[in-house]
Amino acid sequence: MKQIVVIGGGPAGVEAAVAAAQGNTQVTLISEGPLGGRTGWDSLLPSKVWLHAAEVAGVAAHAAAEGVQLGAVQVEPAAVLGRIKAVAQRWSEREAQRLQAAGVNVINGVAAFSGPHELVVRNGENQQVLAADAVIIATGSVPRFPPTMKPDGQRIIAPRFASTLSTLPPDMIVIGGGPTGSEFASLFSRLGVKVTWIVGAPGVLPMFDPAAGQALAAAMAAQGVTIHQVDVERAERTEAGVAVTTTDGVTHTAAMAFLAIGRVPDLSRLNLAAAGLQVGENGQLAIDNYGRTEAGHIFAVGDAAGGPMLANRALAQAWIAGRTAAELPAPGYCPHTVVSAVYTVPEIAQVGIVSGGEGELQRVRASYTASLKAYLGDETEGWVELVFDAANRQIRGGIAVGAHAADLLAPVALAIQSGATIADLAAIFAAYPTLSEAVFAAARAVQ
Numbered sequence: 001m002k003q004i005v006v007i008g009g010g011p012a013g014v015e016a017a018v019a020a021a022q023g024n025t026q027v028t029l030i031s032e033g034p035l036g037g038r039t040g041w042d043s044l045l046p047s048k049v050w051l052h053a054a055e056v057a058g059v060a061a062h063a064a065a066e067g068v069q070l071g072a073v074q075v076e077p078a079a080v081l082g083r084i085k086a087v088a089q090r091w092s093e094r095e096a097q098r099l100q101a102a103g104v105n106v107i108n109g110v111a112a113f114s115g116p117h118e119l120v121v122r123n124g125e126n127q128q129v130l131a132a133d134a135v136i137i138a139t140g141s142v143p144r145f146p147p148t149m150k151p152d153g154q155r156i157i158a159p160r161f162a163s164t165l166s167t168l169p170p171d172m173i174v175i176g177g178g179p180t181g182s183e184f185a186s187l188f189s190r191l192g193v194k195v196t197w198i199v200g201a202p203g204v205l206p207m208f209d210p211a212a213g214q215a216l217a218a219a220m221a222a223q224g225v226t227i228h229q230v231d232v233e234r235a236e237r238t239e240a241g242v243a244v245t246t247t248d249g250v251t252h253t254a255a256m257a258f259l260a261i262g263r264v265p266d267l268s269r270l271n272l273a274a275a276g277l278q279v280g281e282n283g284q285l286a287i288d289n290y291g292r293t294e295a296g297h298i299f300a301v302g303d304a305a306g307g308p309m310l311a312n313r314a315l316a317q318a319w320i321a322g323r324t325a326a327e328l329p330a331p332g333y334c335p336h337t338v339v340s341a342v343y344t345v346p347e348i349a350q351v352g353i354v355s356g357g358e359g360e361l362q363r364v365r366a367s368y369t370a371s372l373k374a375y376l377g378d379e380t381e382g383w384v385e386l387v388f389d390a391a392n393r394q395i396r397g398g399i400a401v402g403a404h405a406a407d408l409l410a411p412v413a414l415a416i417q418s419g420a421t422i423a424d425l426a427a428i429f430a431a432y433p434t435l436s437e438a439v440f441a442a443a444r445a446v447q
């Protein structure tokens with residue numbers, strides 16, 4: 001029976017282990033902390049609980065317009081922190097049940113290679129050695145902090161401190177215009193914090209189509225967020241709060257600062273040299289479409305394999321690598337069907353190829369006003385764009401900006417994967433009323 005060891009108990013590690021356990025294998029997962037990983041305890045899940053609280057508060061504040069009378073709306077940070085713990089615990093237990101049902105053996109500890117087919121797992125004073133026919137590295141990522149910008153956990157914070165933020169400051173400087181900075185700037189602003197958002201020289205969401213970043217910047221400015229498109233040089237704690245100095249020589253002050261300027265794969269404790277592996281200049285391991293590193297029996301998946309760091313991408317890579325390690329059939333990883341989503345107001349989502357690539361691309365946009373559902377929820381501000389090949393009219397990509405934008409792009413991802421054309425989408429009439437009607441209305445506009 002093939003011995004497979006998975007390192008990391010986040011979504012990528014759990015998915016890889018469960019997938020690998022479907023074969024003629026004995027799978028062991030090594031988890032440093034509780035199952036769920038940093039995703040469950042420090043980053044994605046806590047951020048989504050905060051965002052959900054902001055969303056519920058927003059709905060409650062506007063309930064009167066829908067004919068529903070409620071009392072005064074107030075978000076209690078301490079109660080949100082309790083909710084984070086409760087949801088993280090439930091999710092962790094669900095992951096444990098999945099692994100148990102699949103027959104995966106879980107060991108607590110930190111793993112390091114002691115040879116290409118051997119790992120040492122340390123947990124305090126204890127250590128054990130494991131032999132492995134295949135190893136899947138799913139060790140996640142850690143935030144990047146230059147020496148002039150370090151969190152102190154009190155005035156200068158980063159995503160993981162959102163799980164312990166028991167009071168909200170009156171004002172806050174959010175640093176970084178990527179998905180993390182966007183989501184936290186949006187939620188803090190909606191919770192009543194006065195936000196100055198220093199997004200960096202490339203602007204808001206530089207990894208998305210410019211129209212999406214511009215739409216988010218405009219909406220945030222309309223919500224009262226002050227945006228500066230410049231890099232930060234340093235962030236320091238002061239008597240009264242923080243001082244953040246930008247490369248144009250301006251110093252901004254506030255009660256707190258929030259750092260979100262990128263993450264790097266966490267490969268530091270793996271002793272990769274013992275496995276004959278080394279990271280490239282980009283800080284990443286080279287992998288093929290199945291997650292295989294240069295040592296064919298060692299795989300890297302999820303954040304450990306580099307960016308873009310998305311949970312759905314991590315799961316896709318993990319499923320493929322798990323099956324491949326177990327010698328089960330698997331498709332190669334396809335980045336073009338992974339929807340990227342940022343859960344701001346408006347929500348931003350993108351999938352596939354939206355510019356460049358081979359052949360001429362054409363675009364068609366439909367407003368959310370194509371759907372009655374948008375009027376019911378007062379969500380008419382959004383739009384969805386289909387990007388298609390001008391010659392054969394096959395769908396290549398999609399962009400959506402507005403409520404539930406990420407959900408709208410699920411059928412677009414399927415269209416990309418199956419080679420569907422504008423004509424194929426034009427013939428579909430989604431359930432009425434739903435926001436996804438706008439996707440198919442866009443196709444009919446050019447049919």
Ligand SMILES: Cc1cc2nc3c(=O)[nH]c(=O)nc-3n(C[C@H](O)[C@H](O)[C@H](O)COP(=O)(O)OP(=O)(O)OC[C@H]3O[C@@H](n4cnc5c(N)ncnc54)[C@H](O)[C@@H]3O)c2cc1C
Nearest residue numbers: 008010011012032037038039111139140302303309310311
């Ligand atoms: C604030 C924030 C919000 C996000 N929100 C979203 C979102 O809404 N949607 C989305 O798709 N993506 C989101 N992401 C990205 C997403 O969280 C990650 O891409 C993905 O979940 C990473 O999962 P993972 O399993 O690779 O890593 P992790 O969840 O980090 O798990 C890796 C685990 O391995 C452990 N580990 C490390 N080294 C060792 C070792 N040597 N031995 C044993 N264990 C080890 C780590 O401690 C950790 O527990 C967000 C990221 C951040 C920072």
Ligand SMILES: NC(=O)c1ccc[n+]([C@@H]2O[C@H](COP(=O)([O-])OP(=O)(O)OC[C@H]3O[C@@H](n4cnc5c(N)ncnc54)[C@H](O)[C@@H]3O)[C@@H](O)[C@H]2O)c1
Nearest residue numbers: 176177178179180199200231232260261262308309341342
């Ligand atoms: N909803 C989601 O899917 C989601 C949410 C959060 C994070 N993530 C993922 O987690 C990873 C980390 O996210 P992130 O937003 O921290 O990193 P990022 O690398 O995606 O973005 C970093 C941002 O910080 C800016 N920046 C860098 N240096 C700066 C400086 N000195 N001053 C000001 N700005 C500076 C960059 O221009 C960029 O806009 C990403 O891969 C992201 O995709 C995903």
